Amino acid sequence: MKPRHKRMALIAAGLAAVGLAAALVLNAFRSNLVFFFTPSQIANHEAPTGRGLRIGGLVVAGSVKREGVTVHFTVTDTAQSIPVVYTGILPDLFKEGKGVVAQGELDAKGVFQASEVLAKHDENYMPPEAAEALKRAQASGESTGKTLAMDTESKPQ
Helix, strand or coil: CCHHHHHHHHHHHHHHHHHHHHHHHHHHHHHHCCEEECHHHHHCCCCCCCCEEEEEEEECCCCCEEECCEEEEEEECCCCEEEEEEECCCCCCCCCCCEEEEEEEECCCCCEEEEEEEECCCCCCCCHHHHHHHHHHHHHHHHHCCCCCCCHHHCCC
16 A cells, blocks of 8 residues: 555544544434423423423412322413423422422323422522523413413313
């Protein structure tokens, strides 16, 4: 082999190695990527089912039902509400009417199966994406004349 061909082979091998490394890093990043959705986006079927995501909003007053370590509650963005089921110990700051972010998957029935629940730690703090989503939901709810109806029939028993 000529030196010129050896150089070309080394360059090609180096590019292939860099490409493989980049593909592995991007694949790992994509599989660990978790998007944030509001209850309104989930109700509009903008969120994927069977894939990890986060949902944020306020815990509806009177919606928390405990069955041992399993907790059923409803999260709202003041325009739409989504039922959530979580098995585990809730954070100490978890309360009705307070902000919450839950991570998990949306099942085929539209119930969010949470694997992790994060409670808002200060009344003055809210993640920027959650605050913006609440503002958008309130604005769209006011502009279309929607009101938030929270009846007991839509809550998990």
